[in-house]
Amino acid sequence: MTTYLLRLPTTFSMKVIAALVLFFGILCAAHAGGGNTSLVVKSGEAKEICKCGGHWRVDASGKVWPVSIEVVSPPKNGAVTTRTSSGQRKLRNGEAKTVRLTSVVYQSKKGYVGEDSFTYRRVTADPTDPDNGKVYTVAVTVR
Structure with missing residues (x-):
């Protein structure tokens, strides 16, 4: 009979993995098929919602x-x-391909500080696009 050692992840490593998933999920949630995301911006400054480069479709x-x-x-x-x-x-x-990127940018009223939010929809003419029509809600904290 053969014995195999099974190593389960430690509590610490599970917490690190969960933190990384949460971090990258928040960073690019706006491009992950719809849903909610949050954003912190300085008052009056324009900020792209996701540093992933924007929405694109091939x-x-x-x-x-x-x-x-x-x-x-x-x-x-x-x-x-x-x-x-x-x-x-x-x-x-x-394969690497040059694509058109459409990014979403938020800018608060100059001097405004507080909470804001908006909702947008991603639209393509591609009938096979599973993300066509997906709605994204963004909560914004303006400082």
Whole structure:
């Protein structure tokens, strides 16, 4: 009979893994298929919601589809705008492709300090896009 040693993760390593998952989840939650995310900004300064570069879409055949952003409910104490750029992204097959990136930017009213929030929808014309129409809610703390 063969005996195998099974090593279970320690409580400390589980806490580290959970913290990393939470950290990266908050950083890029706005691009993870919808849901809620939070953001801390300085009063009056424009800030991109996610440092992941923005929303983008490439279908299974390699076609690049533009992504647009529709504001569902605007912030009460600021404004939401979008920026478009292009950048290299790795596809699931490992190939790198230049894609159009659409990022969401929040800017509070100058001098405002407090809580704000807004909701937006990601839209593409790609009929196979599983994230088309997903709604994102962003809670903002303005300091």
